[in-house]
Amino acid sequence: MTEPRLPPGQRWVDRLIVYDIAAVPPVDPQGFSLRLFGDVDRPIDLSLAALSRLPQVEAACDLHCVTHWSVRDLHFAGVSARTILDLVRPTASVALVIAHGREGYRTNVPYDHFAREETLLALEMNGEPLAAEHGAPLRLVVPSLYLWKSAKYLCALEFTGAMRRGTWEEAGYHDVGDPWREERFRR
Numbered sequence: 444m445t446e447p448r449l450p451p452g453q454r455w456v457d458r459l460i461v462y463d464i465a466a467v468p469p470v471d472p473q474g475f476s477l478r479l480f481g482d483v484d485r486p487i488d489l490s491l492a493a494l495s496r497l498p499q500v501e502a503a504c505d506l507h508c509v510t511h512w513s514v515r516d517l518h519f520a521g522v523s524a525r526t527i528l529d530l531v532r533p534t535a536s537v538a539l540v541i542a543h544g545r546e547g548y549r550t551n552v553p554y555d556h557f558a559r560e561e562t563l564l565a566l567e568m569n570g571e572p573l574a575a576e577h578g579a580p581l582r583l584v585v586p587s588l589y590l591w592k593s594a595k596y597l598c599a600l601e602f603t604g605a606m607r608r609g610t611w612e613e614a615g616y617h618d619v620g621d622p623w624r625e626e627r628f629r630r
C-alpha cells in the first residue's frame with residue numbers, strides 16, 4: 444500500500460491562502476539582516492548578500508495549514524536549515540528554535556524538525572523571489588509541521604533550551620504541530 448499523501452482532516456486547495464496576524468511589513472533588501480542568536484557557539488547576523496553566498500538548495504514539498512487546507516508541489520529555493528546549524532553550532536541544550544517575523548510574529552519549532560533535511564530558509568517560491576505577502580525576502584519552510592510554523596518575514600532565529608511559545612502557541616496551538624498526528628491544539 445502506498446503512503447497517503449494528505450494528512451488526516453485536510454483537503455487540497457490550488458494555492459496558498461495568505462494568512463497574516465498584522466499588515467505585511469515593508470521590504471528593505473538593503474537594510475535586511477537575519478539575526479541568529481541564543482544558545483549557539485557562533486551568533487551571527489547575515490545580510491541578504493551573505494545568505495545568497497551560502498550554498499543554495501531547491502526542494503518541493505506539500506504544506507498543510509491547521510485550518511484544514513493543504514497545497515501540493517510547492518517549490519522553494521534558499522538555504523538549508525542544516526547549513527545554518529553548521530554556521531552557528533547550537534549548544535547541546537538546544538531544544539527549540541524560535542522563528543521571529545519582522546511584524547512581531549513568533550513560533551516555536553522543535554529542534555528535531557528544524558534540523559530535518561527538508562527545512563529551508565526560502566528566498567524563492569515556484570521560481571520567483573518570494574512575493575511580499577508570502578514573506579519576502581525570507582521565510583522559514585518547515586514541511587514536516589503545520590504551516591503556522593513556517594514563519595514569514597523571517598528576521599531572526601533564536602536557539603533555546605527553555606520552553607517558549609510563539610504567537611499561536613500562546614493561544615493554545617500545539618507546541619509540535621505534526622499534521623500526520625493532527626497536533627492542532629494543546630489538550
Ligand SMILES: Nc1nc2c(c(=O)[nH]1)N[C@H]1C(S)=C(S)[C@@H](COP(=O)(O)O)O[C@H]1N2
Nearest residue numbers: 459460461462463464544548577591594595
Ligand atoms: N510572520 C508571519 N508568518 C506567518 C504567519 C503570520 O501571520 N506572520 N501566519 C502563518 C500561518 S497561520 C499560515 S497558514 C501561513 C500562511 O502562509 P502564506 O500567507 O504564504 O499562505 O504563514 C504562517 N507564517
Ligand SMILES: [Mo]
Nearest residue numbers: 462508509591
Ligand atoms: Mo495557518
